[in-house]
Amino acid sequence: MDEAAFIAALRALAPDPAARGLDDDVAVIALGGEHLILTHDMMVEGVHWLPGQDPADVAWKLVATNLSDLAAKGAQPLGVLLGYGLGGGEERFLVGLGEALLAFAVPLLGGDTVRRAGAAAHGLTALGRATCLPVPTRGGARPGDALWVTGMLGDAMLGFEALRDARSDRDTTRFARPVPRLAEGQALAPLVGAMMDVSDGLLLDATRMALASGVTLAIDSAACPVPADLPATRRRDALAWGDDYELLFTLPAGQAPPCPATCIGHAQPAGAAPLLLDGAGPQGRLGYQHQQ
Known part of the structure; x- marks a missing residue:
């Protein structure tokens, strides 16, 4: 199973x-x-x-x-x-x-x-x-909301690879010692529609948020914040790798978050796919899942 x-x-x-x-x-x-x-x-x-x-x-x-x-x-x-x-x-x-x-x-x-x-x-x-009620859920995104993420996606992936390969050319802290966004979460909680952390990969976790909310989330991959030294050919890998422990959340269109974050897409009425990446349903691996 x-x-x-x-x-x-x-x-x-x-x-x-x-x-x-x-x-x-x-x-x-x-x-x-x-x-x-x-x-x-x-x-x-x-x-x-x-x-x-x-x-x-x-x-x-x-x-x-x-x-x-x-x-x-x-x-x-x-x-x-x-x-x-x-x-x-x-x-x-x-x-x-x-x-x-x-x-x-x-x-x-x-x-x-x-x-x-x-x-x-x-x-x-x-x-x-x-610290506020109602307690945020994954299921509060509504069509028209903007989709945001804190921090950077892909640092943990690059840190893991450096640690695995015993390389000293990259800081491995984001993989080995992540920092939970506690202050950001408390500031966002009274404002968000939906919120969750990114642990299993942005694409997989965004799919979970979309399904819980009954919407389709459309993500612009070029808008997603990634490390400056990430090869362009690996951007898709970074969006599906996980271990980022950033906050993924929605806010009403036009509302700015009270903490540093990047707008990476928006929610729209539920369509054939719960997630769109650059206008199409993403193919291949979305994130980490425990298999048999």
């Missing part, structure tokens, strides 16, 4: 409104006068990080990727719970974990440890509180 089929089957087991149909990367629980935001991500050696990569970077990225889901909801982090598989590299992992907790001002609240066999795998649950 591949990832999409498994998640589809899980939806039957998650009817509670807090689960948001398992379509939104987070759960939202009303608690008194507050709304609690919960998310959980796992990382596996050889899938999310390279064998032999510094465990301090693994710990940082585990925290950052979960906080990125909170950022896409405009949430303020409250704490994290760690699930860790013992099996080597613990000293360096603890260094990176401490650095991430300090950098993002988020406390470790608990978790669990096991002795693993085989490839390393770790999980983290992040908890936050909503």
Whole structure:
């Protein structure tokens, strides 16, 4: 069973409104006068990080990727719970974990440890509180909205390749130690129609937003912000690679965002394809998906 089929089957087991149909990367629980935001991500050696990569970077990225889901909801982090598989590299992992907790001002609240066999795998649950209501979703884009993205797309891809090839000619930080857009998410949350983070590739995540919103999103590839040294022939690769952890969001036409961002397209009434790239349905790989 591949990832999409498994998640589809899980939806039957998650009817509670807090689960948001398992379509939104987070759960939202009303608690008194507050709304609690919960998310959980796992990382596996050889899938999310390279064998032999510094465990301090693994710990940082585990925290950052979960906080990125909170950022896409405009949430303020409250704490994290760690699930860790013992099996080597613990000293360096603890260094990176401490650095991430300090950098993002988020406390470790608990978790669990096991002795693993085989490839390393770790999980983290992040908890936050909503800073505005309604909490943004993927499903709020409307025809006529402008589509925006923060930051740069493709830096993580180039950083991964340099790290994989043991090259020192490029900064690998954007892959090894991404920074969640927490401040930007909180500033955008009261204004956006739809918002999510770009983790699996711009094209795949934009398709998910379009399907959730019931619109077609039209993207201009030339407008997408990419590194200056990215070869022109690799622009399409950068839009489908992922690990960017930028925020993808919609705003009403003519409204400027309160943080640095680039307008890369617009929403239009739903058509034959949920996503258009330069006027046509994109062919080939859209992003990263876990297969059998």
